[in-house]
Amino acid sequence: xxxxxxxxxxxxxxxxxxxxxxxxxxxxxxxxxxxxxxxxxxxxxxxxxxxxxxxxxxxxxxxxxxxxxxxxxxxxxxxxxxxxxxxxxxxxxxxxxxxxxxxxxxxxxxxxxxxxxxxxxxxxxxxxxxxxxxxxxxxxxxxxxxxxxxxxxxxxxxxxxxxxxxxxxxxxxxxxxxxxxxxxxxxxxxxxxxxxxxxxxxxxxxxxxxxxxxxxxxxxxxxxxxxxxxxxxxxxxxxxxxxxxxxxxxxxxxxxxxxxxxxx
Amino acid sequence: xxxxxxxxxxxxxxxxxxxxxxxxxxxxxxxxxxxxxxxxxxxxxxxxxxxxxxxxxxxxxxxxxxxxxxxxxxxxxxxxxxxxxxxxxxxxxxxxxxxxxxxxxxxxxxxxxxxxxxxxxxxxxxxxxxxxxxxxxxxxxxxxxxxxxxxxxxxxxxxxxxxxxxxxxxxxxxxxxxxxxxxxxxxxxxxxxxxxxxxxxxxxxxxxxxxxxxxxxxxxxxxxxxxxxxxxxxxxxxxxxxxxxxxxxxxxxxxxxxxxxxxxxxxxxxxxxxxxxxxxxxxxxxxxxxxxxxxxxxxxxxx
Numbered sequence: 001x002x003x004x005x006x007x008x009x010x011x012x013x014x015x016x017x018x019x020x021x022x023x024x025x026x027x028x029x030x031x032x033x034x035x036x037x038x039x040x041x042x043x044x045x046x047x048x049x050x051x052x053x054x055x056x057x058x059x060x061x062x063x064x065x066x067x068x069x070x071x072x073x074x075x076x077x078x079x080x081x082x083x084x085x086x087x088x089x090x091x092x093x094x095x096x097x098x099x100x101x102x103x104x105x106x107x108x109x110x111x112x113x114x115x116x117x118x119x120x121x122x123x124x125x126x127x128x129x130x131x132x133x134x135x136x137x138x139x140x141x142x143x144x145x146x147x148x149x150x151x152x153x154x155x156x157x158x159x160x161x162x163x164x165x166x167x168x169x170x171x172x173x174x175x176x177x178x179x180x181x182x183x184x185x186x187x188x189x190x191x192x193x194x195x196x197x198x199x200x201x202x203x204x205x206x207x208x209x210x211x212x213x214x215x216x217x218x219x220x221x222x223x224x225x226x227x228x229x230x231x232x233x234x235x236x237x238x239x240x241x242x243x244x245x246x247x248x249x250x251x252x253x254x255x256x257x258x259x260x261x262x263x264x
Numbered sequence: 265x266x267x268x269x270x271x272x273x274x275x276x277x278x279x280x281x282x283x284x285x286x287x288x289x290x291x292x293x294x295x296x297x298x299x300x301x302x303x304x305x306x307x308x309x310x311x312x313x314x315x316x317x318x319x320x321x322x323x324x325x326x327x328x329x330x331x332x333x334x335x336x337x338x339x340x341x342x343x344x345x346x347x348x349x350x351x352x353x354x355x356x357x358x359x360x361x362x363x364x365x366x367x368x369x370x371x372x373x374x375x376x377x378x379x380x381x382x383x384x385x386x387x388x389x390x391x392x393x394x395x396x397x398x399x400x401x402x403x404x405x406x407x408x409x410x411x412x413x414x415x416x417x418x419x420x421x422x423x424x425x426x427x428x429x430x431x432x433x434x435x436x437x438x439x440x441x442x443x444x445x446x447x448x449x450x451x452x453x454x455x456x457x458x459x460x461x462x463x464x465x466x467x468x469x470x471x472x473x474x475x476x477x478x479x480x481x482x483x484x485x486x487x488x489x490x491x492x493x494x495x496x497x498x499x500x501x502x503x504x505x506x507x508x509x510x511x512x513x514x515x516x517x518x519x520x521x522x523x524x525x526x527x528x529x530x531x532x533x534x535x536x537x538x539x540x541x542x543x544x545x546x547x548x549x550x551x552x553x554x555x556x557x558x559x560x561x562x563x564x565x566x567x
Contacts, residue, residue: 159545159554195545195552197383197457197490247556254560259551 010051014067017044021075034080034154038189041071041084049088057096061089068264077204077229079155079163079192085264086193086257093258148181153233155192156184158253160235160246163196166228172237181239193253193262196232204229267320270297274321283397287333287498288369290321294337295362298355307342307354314338326519328464328472328535332501333369336565340365372496372549373401380459380494380547381406388413389455391448391484394420394474395429396461398494402547407438414439416451420474422532445476452487462495464515465548466503467562469540469555471495472511475533481542490544497548500562505537 017040048067054060068085075081149171153164162168162184175182208227214220235246244252270293277289297317301310318334341361348354376398384390384406390413392399406413415433419442420426426442433440443451458480462471471477471493484491505511514522516533525531540555547553550561 158552195383197385247554250554250557251560262551 006051007053010047013044013047014070017041018071018074021071021078021081034078034190035187037078038080038084038187041081042088045084045088057092061092064088064092065261065264072264079194080189082264083189083192083257086261087189089261090256090258146178146180148183149175150183150185153184153186153190154230155194156186156190156241156249158193158195158249160238160241160249161196162233162238163230164233166231169231169233169237172233176237182237183240184238186241188252188256191249191252191256193257267317270317271320271324274324278325285329285333285373285397285496286325286327287329288366290318290325290330291333291337291362291366291369291498293321294318294334295359295366298341298359298362305351307351310355310358311338311342322514322519323523324519326514326517326522328501328515329499331515332464333498335502336498336500337362337365339566369496369498372498373398375549376494376496376547377401377405379552380492381409381411383492383545384411384413384457386411386413388457389416390414391416391418391451391455391458391480392429393418393426393458393460393477393480395425395432396494398461398496399459400429400432402459402494403433403438404436407436414441416441416443416455418443418445418448418476418480420476421445425474445479448476448480448483452483452489455489457490457492458484459492459494462493462499462546463535464499464501464503465493465495465546465558465562466501466505466537467559468504469543469546469553469558470505471538471543471546472501472503472505472515472535473538475536478508478536478538478542481538485542491542492545492547493543494547497550497561497565500558500565502562502566508537511535511537 020040021037045064045067048064049060052060052063054063064085068082068089071085072082151164151168151171153162153168155163157163172182206227206229208225211227212220212223212225238246241249273296274289274293277284277292278286281289294314294317298310298314301313315338318331318338321334322331341358344357344361348357380402384402388411390403392415394417403413403415415438417426417429417433417440430440430442460471460473460477460480462473464472466472481491503512513528516535517525517528517531518534521531522528540558543555545552545554546558548561553561
């Protein structure tokens with residue numbers, strides 16, 4: 001039966017996506033980079049909307065929330081995935097509020113809007129390519145007078161702080177010390193409704209073999225080596241997040257996500 | 265229902281259930297008044313009567329929350345389409361909305377506690393000021409979540425409210441120590457976070473709370489400790505104080521003091537104002553807000 005086939009196909013795709021996420025997150029495997037992950041998530045959500053069985057907006061939201069919980073549990077440090085799920089939930093709420101007609105019309109509308117979101121993403125990703133200078137030189141350069149420091153980030157948190165690659169906090173402190181403006185560029189899908197002090201929001205550690213290889217010998221038994229992946233940069237050190245002050249992030253958040261979806 | 269009886273009703277409500285916020289007791293009183301009122305003949309007349317009642321209740325209990333709670337209640341019930349030609353119909357609608365409002369705000373303390381307790385990590389040392397039922401609820405939820413933490417409470421003179429808070433916490437089996445108000449700077453290096461309640465949240469995102477809160481905030485900023493405020497949304501008040509002197513006198517002193525004393529310069533104020541720059545986050549039933557987000561939420565409430 002065509003219906004059953006579609007369902008198993010959909011389930012298969014979701015399982016594939018989950019496996020990809022668990023395997024590596026960004027950096028390795030099929031899903032490289034947050035942009036790629038955001039796009040893949042949106043495609044998956046569009047497929048779910050098109051192929052799953054639902055008869056009301058509430059049903060669809062429940063399905064997406066259920067799948068969203070599984071996806072975010074697979075790789076908690078990738079907040080982009082959760083953000084896309086929340087964005088789609090908000091879109092569904094908006095569509096429901098603006099339409100009054102039957103199921104089929106709703107389905108078309110939601111598809112249409114998710115398409116728009118995918119297009120939106122491609123534009124954003126192209127216009128936000130950021131180049132990094134190596135961190136070790138930055139202090140020296142700043143002392144001789146840089147006009148500004150521009151950085152990217154993995155996530156923008158709800159209080160305007162950042163969760164960025166290790167070393168960014170030092171850069172931010174150096175910039176504050178030399179009174180150099182610090183500007184952050186990030187696409188919308190990196191805005192996350194999480195706060196930094198909440199439990200389980202934060203760290204991801206990787207093997208320190210790049211810093212202290214196993215061949216180092218005796219010393220390995222005497223020391224504890226931690227290798228965190230992310231840094232927290234407090235909002236006080238940031239001048240601008242793409243045209244907005246960090247204290248304005250709550251506003252963008254309320255446009256992108258609905259407060260009831262903060263906890264999936 | 266004359267005003268004397270109303271104040272009696274209000275006081276009885278507060279006495280019967282000490283857990284309930286004074287603003288909720290005030291709103292229950294207003295609802296009673298609305299149900300029993302016979303003299304209002306127009307909607308405007310009703311509103312006038314309610315406003316007068318709120319003034320009278322403020323004289324009985326000068327806390328900021330009674331004022332803001334009453335104002336929000338009035339707006340919620342009357343700013344709706346009351347197009348029925350018959351006054352008693354309109355009154356019925358207003359009473360229904362009043363009951364709805366009351367139900368919503370009775371749940372707000374639990375909502376705040378649910379949001380805040382995830383910010384308390386295992387092994388945390390918490391500093392709090394004076395006695396706040398919302399902070400108590402938050403700590404209760406965190407303890408129920410099997411988290412281990414210790415609490416320091418400031419004694420909070422002149423009424424030693426901190427000691428009552430310590431007693432309540434001991435009943436919940438939470439290790440607690442009472443510290444002098446003057447020992448805040450001394451103890452700050454030991455604590456991980458500061459949580460206080462608020463009597464009122466002002467438009468700028470700052471708070472009005474028991475005297476000594478400002479000191480606590482300045483100290484925690486100096487030591488780089490997060491300073492969290494927990495408050496229900498009916499405490500949002502339309503004030504914008506620029507400094508300590510700007511806070512209206514009717515909130516600064518207890519109601520009895522205001523009536524009895526001629527020269528207020530001799531009296532100790534009971535509250536102070538903490539500016540938003542010292543506050544990290546405000547937890548309300550509308551969500552977790554940064555101080556800059558408060559004015560947006562306030563406008564949504566009052567409009």
